[in-house]
Amino acid sequence: MKEIEIKSVLQVFDSFDELQPDIQELMRQSISIRDKAYAPYSEFLVGAALLLENGEIVLGNNQENACYPSGLCAERTAIYHAGANFPEVSILKMALSAKSLKYQLLTPTPPCGACRQAIAEYEVKQKQPIEIYFMGETGKVVKSSSLSNLLPLIFDNSYL
Template sequence: MKEIEIKSTLQVYNSLEETTDDIQGLMKQAMQIRDKAYAPYSEFLVGAALLLDNGEVILGNNQENASYPSGLCAERTAIYYAGANYPDVPVVKMALSARSLKHQLITPTPPCGACRQAIAEYEIKQKQPIEIYFMGETGKVVCSNSLANLLPLIFDKSYL
């Protein structure tokens, strides 16, 4: 038997104000679109703002459905829109903000597993990492310089 150690490195900012102006602007857009999410069942709102290499910003939020698995997360809403409308333009940065209508959420909230897989697919396709910044409603902001830090053993087309 051989043991393998997997290490991820993340940067943690104490508040949004500690980040650069461009990240603050991107995160504020994620917060604004977050508050327009359609989440009547979970009351958990998520917003995503993607900065593309051409300067375009793509926004997405979670969209729920009474048939729960049929909804779509903010991250995939935004990244699939980018892929459909800007198929050859790399995603450079992604800002995510989550908010619960049931309690104050101050814990940085990373993408779910399905969204991590979708983001991984785009990193592989574009052959460059996507910086991912995530936070709750307020508080700390976490940065990963690549999805590989959040999903180190990705499933890709090499397994097919």
């Protein structure tokens, strides 16, 4: 038997103010679109802002449905919009913010598993990592230089 060690490296910023100005702006946009999410069932709002290689910023928020599996997370809403409208343009950075209408969310909230898989697909497609910044409503911000830190053993097209 052989053991392997998987290591993830994340950076944690104590506040929004520690971020570079361009990331602050991207995060502001994720917060703005987050507050427009359609989440009447979970009351959990998520916003995503993607910076594309061509300078475009693509926004998305979660969209719920009474038939729960029919909804879509903010990350996938944004990333699929980018893929549909800018299919040959790489995604450089992604800013995510989450907020609960039931309690104050101070914990940085990473993408769910389904969103991690979708982000992984685009990292593989574009052959370059996507920087991911995520936060709760306020407080600390976490940065991952690649989705591989959040999902180290991805399932990709090499298995098909």
